[in-house]
C-alpha cells in the first residue's frame with residue numbers, strides 16, 4: 001500500500017498535470033504533450049523488461065523500494081523546476097523526469113503480482129488481487145484530485161510538494177513495514193483446540209499448542225504474522 005501511494009503520488013503529476021503544464025505553462029505545441037507522455041511510457045517499458053533480471057538478482061523488495069525512492073526523487077526534482085520561470089524550464093530535463101517517474105512506477109508495478117502471489121494461498125488470490133486493484137485505485141482517488149484541484153488553486157509548487165510528500169511517505173512506509181530478511185518458511189504455533197486437524201497432522205502437540213514450520217502466508221488458519229515462538233515452545 002505504501003508503494004501504491006508512491007506510484008499514485010508521483011504518477012498523478014504525469015497523468016493530471018502534463019497537458020496544462022506543456023500547453024498552458026510552457027506554451028509548447030500539443031505534440032509535445034505526446035512526447036512527454038511517451039517519455040513516461042518509455043520509462044515504464046524499459047524497466048518492465050529489466051525487472052525480471054533485476055528481481056532475480058536483487059529481489060523484489062530491493063527493486064520495488066528503489067522504485068519508490070526514484071518516484072520520490074523525481075517528484076521532488078519536479079518541485080525544484082517550479083521555482084524557475086517558465087522559459088527556464090529545460091525541456092530535456094522534463095523528459096528525463098517524466099521517464100524517471102515511469103521507471104519508478106514500472107519497478108513497483110511489474111513485480112507486484114509476484115509479491116501478491118507469494119503472499120497468499122491459492123484460494124485467496126482472487127480476493128487479494130481484487131483488494132490490490134481497489135486499494136491502489138483508492139490511492140489514485142486521493143492523488144488525482146490533489147494534482148488537478150491543487151494545481152488550479154495553489155499552483156504547481158505547492159501541489160507537487162504535497163504529491164512528492166505522498167510519494168516519499170509511501171516509500172518510507174514500505175521500507176519500514178517490509179522486513180529485509182523474509183524467509184518463506186516460518187515457525188509458528190497453532191492453539192491446541194485448532195479445528196482443522198489436517199493442517200497440523202504429524203505435528204506433536206506441546207504445552208503451547210502445535211508448533212510447526214511451513215511456507216507462511218496470511219490465510220484463514222494463519223491470521224497473524226507469527227511472533228518468535230521458539231522460546232515458548
Ligand SMILES: [Zn+2]
Pocket residue numbers: 188190199212214221222
Ligand atoms: Zn500452520
